[in-house]
Amino acid sequence: MQCPFCKEVDKDRVIDSRPTEAGQAIRRRRVCDACARRFTTRERIEETVRLAVIKKDGLRVAYDRTKMLSGLQRASWKRPIPADTLAKIVDDVEEQIFREFDREVPSAYIGQQIAERLLTIDKVAYLRFASVHQDFQALEDFIEKARDVADKAAKEAPGQQRLFQ
Secondary structure, rough: OOOOOOOOOOOOOEEEEEEEEEOOOOOOOOEEOOOEEEEEEEEOOHHHHOOOOEOOOOOEEEOOOOHHHHHHHHHHHOOOHHHHHHHHHHHHHHHHHHHHHEEEEEEHHHHHHHHHHHHHHHHHHHHHHHHHOOOOOOHHHHHHHHHHHHHHHHHHHOHHHHHOO
16 A cells, blocks of 8 residues: 555555445555554445446446545535535445446436435535536526525424424
8 A cells, every 4th residue: 555645655554444334345544654644545345246327318337436426526615514424425325326226327316316415414515516417507497496495494494393383
C-alpha cells in the first residue's frame, strides 16, 4: 500500500480492521512507518456479476458506484454535509439496487433513490441534484420544485403537527 502522505510503498502496517457496509467491505486503519501518519483504506469484494445501468436514451453502461458519489458531491458542494453521510447514501442505494435488480437497473430508479435520501438530509443539495436528475427545461420547473420542497418542509417543521391537528 502506498502512503497518501509521503508516497512510500509498503512501509505501512494495519492497526485496526473492521467489517463495514453490512459485511460487504473491510475498513482498515493503517499507520505509515516512514512518516508516522495514519490513514484508512477500504476493501470490497470485486463484483463478478456486472450490473448494467439503462440511461434515459436507452444506452446501457456498466454500473459504477463512484458516479453516484460524484453526483452527490457535486450536489452538496459547499453544503454542511459530511463525506461519510454521502458515502452512507451511496451504500444504502447500492444495497437497494442489488437487492431489487439482477442484471439491469434504470438510471431513473437510481436517481429517485438518491433524491429521496438527500431530501431528508439537505433541501438545497436535493434541489441541485433534482435539477440535473429530473432534467428541468425551464426556470419555472426549478421554481415549482423549490416551492414543493419549501411547502413540505413547512408542513414537517418540528412541533407544527401538534399545533394544527
